[in-house]
Amino acid sequence: MTSSALHVARTGLDAQDVKMRVIANNLANVNTVGFKRDRANFETLAYQQVIAAGTQADSQNRLAIGLNLGTGVQLTGTERIDTQGTxxxxxxxxxxxxxxxxxxxxxxxxxxxxxxxxxxxxxxxxxxxxxxxxxxxxxxxxxxxxxxxxxxxxxxxxxxxxxxxxxxxxxxxxxxxxxxxxxxxxxxxxxxxxxxxxxxxxxxxxxxxxxxxxxxxxxxxQSNVNTVEELVTMIETQRAYEIASKMIKATDEMLQYVNQQL
Known part of the structure; x- marks a missing residue:
């Protein structure tokens, strides 16, 4: 379970790193004539189905929900936003x-x-x-x-x-x-x-x-990059990256505890 958490957190780090690169390119081209900003799009990776929803719970009842564990996030592509520039x-x-x-x-x-x-x-x-x-x-x-x-x-x-x-x-x-x-x-x-x-x-x-x-x-x-909007998105991306990094640290500490106690 902990090794899976490490993998999920790693995909989060990769995703936020790519998003930060897209934001950096947008800000670098804020004064480029006719430039259209890009947006990074993501999707969930495949889920591990442990228990399927609707499985027979007993002779008379079925489970209303199942047990599905996500495996992280991946980049689907970068989308150019073609709104009119000033x-x-x-x-x-x-x-x-x-x-x-x-x-x-x-x-x-x-x-x-x-x-x-x-x-x-x-x-x-x-x-x-x-x-x-x-x-x-x-x-x-x-x-x-x-x-x-x-x-x-x-x-x-x-x-x-x-x-x-x-x-x-x-x-x-x-x-x-x-x-x-x-x-x-x-x-x-x-x-x-x-x-x-x-x-x-x-x-x-x-x-x-x-x-x-x-x-x-x-x-x-002019470029359709909104500097304020990009800076806010950059801060959000930085915080998400920090959270994923802390997840890796916390999982590593859990593994160290298990190794020391068992």
Missing amino acids: MNTTGNTYDLAIEGAGFFQLQQPDGTIAYTRAGNFKTNAEGVLVSPDGLPLVPQIQLPEGVSAVTIGNDGTVSATVAGQKEPVELGAIETARFVNPAGLQAVGGNLLLETAASGAPQVGAAGLEGRGTIRQGALE
């Missing part, structure tokens, strides 16, 4: 934020598409809109030389005043993608997410249509 108005022409569901599409060096909520775009030497890491938007938006007064509409339409033209010229449109299960996207770092079997296929199109959010120019979506 909008920070920057006034920068190429800072974009999505209000609502959806992701910007970026082309990786191997040709695959990655998805992001971080809209702090720049222009490279060819005038192409790219992420800070140099990944171009999909579809590609290229600004010609002498362009000025770039405007990006709520539906992603990009227009600008070009040298030699009196009226604004449409240069293309930024499309966004949404997923049936955005929490199923795989985070790979660099503010990038990848499609998985759990996320479903991307539904790509103009912003503001078919459930996709609208694009807001001159603003950035």
